[in-house]
Amino acid sequence: AQKITQTQPGMFVQEKEAVTLDCTYDTSDPSYGLFWYKQPSSGEMIFLIYQGSYDQQNATEGRYSLNFQKARKSANLVISASQLGDSAMYFCAMRENTGNQFYFGTGTSLTVIP
Amino acid sequence: GAGVSQTPSNKVTEKGKYVELRCDPISGHTALYWYRQSLGQGPEFLIYFQGTGAADDSGLPNDRFFAVRPEGSVSTLKIQRTERGDSAVYLCASSSTGGGGTEAFFGQGTRLTVV
Numbered sequence: 318a319q320k321i322t323q324t325q326p327g328m329f330v331q332e333k334e335a336v337t338l339d340c341t342y343d344t345s346d347p348s349y350g351l352f353w354y355k356q357p358s359s360g361e362m363i364f365l366i367y368q369g370s371y372d373q374q375n376a377t378e379g380r381y382s383l384n385f386q387k388a389r390k391s392a393n394l395v396i397s398a399s400q401l402g403d404s405a406m407y408f409c410a411m412r413e414n415t416g417n418q419f420y421f422g423t424g425t426s427l428t429v430i431p
Numbered sequence: 432g433a434g435v436s437q438t439p440s441n442k443v444t445e446k447g448k449y450v451e452l453r454c455d456p457i458s459g460h461t462a463l464y465w466y467r468q469s470l471g472q473g474p475e476f477l478i479y480f481q482g483t484g485a486a487d488d489s490g491l492p493n494d495r496f497f498a499v500r501p502e503g504s505v506s507t508l509k510i511q512r513t514e515r516g517d518s519a520v521y522l523c524a525s526s527s528t529g530g531g532g533t534e535a536f537f538g539q540g541t542r543l544t545v546v
Contacts, residue, residue: 350532354537361537361540362474364534367534408474412532417481417486418476418479419535421474423473
């Protein structure tokens with residue numbers, strides 16, 4: 318089974334609007350971390366936000382917030398007040414405490430329209 | 432340097448040749464990862480180092496791939512007898528520890544093209 322599923326290959330959002338990028342995950346490990354990365358056309362993976370499985374509150378980092386629904390195993394990224402520079406690929410990732418690797422989804426391509 | 436550095440940024444090689452890709456992690460980071468990213472895909476795990484030892488090499492696709500990190504800092508990914516299917520972007524990442532809650536910082540990647 319896929320560890321990370323991102324079902325939106327491409328998304329469009331109007332500048333200054335909010336957008337939600339979906340991510341569901343699969344693990345039997347009770348302790349894990351969830352991460353979102355941004356990959357612009359330059360290719361570098363840029364860390365955006367982290368949510369721990371035991372965190373009671375949703376993580377926030379500036380205009381990024383993570384909508385963590387543990388029972389549904391979802392970790393959606395919300396970007397508020399979209400900017401043109403937000404246009405990029407976005408990857409959801411998970412690392413289990415008992416494991417060594419980060420599992421990545423297939424990504425969502427976000428385009429911000431002026 | 433401040434970030435993870437990978438060299439070369441681009442490498443074109445002929446089928447059957449040997450290549451080495453270098454990764455210079457963030458100073459002090461004990462955990463180092465190699466990933467491979469094909470066009471339109473997410474990064475695919477290759478190998479993980481904690482210090483000098485390869486703690487997990489389960490992602491290496493076959494014995495043509497090998498990686499070392501002799502002094503616990505710089506790492507080299509080595510590919511023997513390259514094949515056209517090896518063409519991809521090879522990403523290196525490092526993190527301060529290997530714990531589940533620690534983010535990894537990635538380099539710009541090496542784009543390998545096998546012709």
